[in-house]
Amino acid sequence: MLRVAVCVSGGGTNLQAILDKIRDGAVTNTEIAVVVSNNPGAYALERARAAHVPAVCVSPKEHASREEFNTALVDTLEQYRVDLVVLAGFLVVIPPVMVERYRNRIINIHPSLIPSFCGTGNYGLKVHENALARGVKVTGATVHFVDEGTDTGPIILQKAVAVEDGDTPEILQRRVMEQAEWEILPEAIDLIANGRIQVKDGRVIRQKG
Ligand code: GAR
Helix, strand or coil: CEEEEEEECCCCHHHHHHHHHHHCCCCCCEEEEEEEECCCCCHHHHHHHHCCCCEEECCHHHCCCHHHHHHHHHHHHHHCCCCEEEECCCCCCCCHHHHHHCCCCEEEEECCCCCCCCCCCCCCHHHHHHHHHHCCCEEEEEEEECCCCCCCCCEEEEEEEECCCCCCHHHHHHHHHHHHHHHHHHHHHHHHHCCCEEEECCEEEECCC
8 A cells, every 4th residue: 555645735626636536446555644734724734634634734934944844844754654745736845855765756746738837936826827928729737756856857647738718827727627637646646556657767657557
């Protein structure tokens, strides 16, 4: 059984998609060991509690320095003996020590087709504002492993979503979530839990079968 930590900062709709797909058997061999938030007010923590999953807040405000916060974050993951860390709308820069400790065992969902509209400053609604400002006709979402860069790690899955006339950032964000994020993030977890992917030379290789 793959022990997963889901790290969240906000509403937690991606967390909900994972919980639902584990419950329905679409994601197998997986248990959510803990949900971690940097934000005590994150609705995602409520979702975790409702699903009887341990919900922990590790807030930078409760630590004297960034180093202490980073240590507390890694300590929490160690305490729950997690095999995989899933960043599901976690608006925290992942410390290098955590990337090193969990090499190719941290995944992130990003609401665009990387390498478009990603990197520092491209998160949440801003990604969709930037996509609409550029006038792209197709956008989507990406699940990737986390390395030392911002949105630069090996890509696991991507799904395209059409941009439609009259879209607002909010409308487009919702469509990308419904049609892409809530599908590919649970699917990536299922693939990892069942030993179906490997990272080789910085690229993800998917096993057949
Ligand atoms: C999602 O759209 C996720 O892709 C995005 O934050 C949202 C969280 O929503 N993440 C990023 O932009 C990371 N760069 P949720 O809390 O409802 O899952």
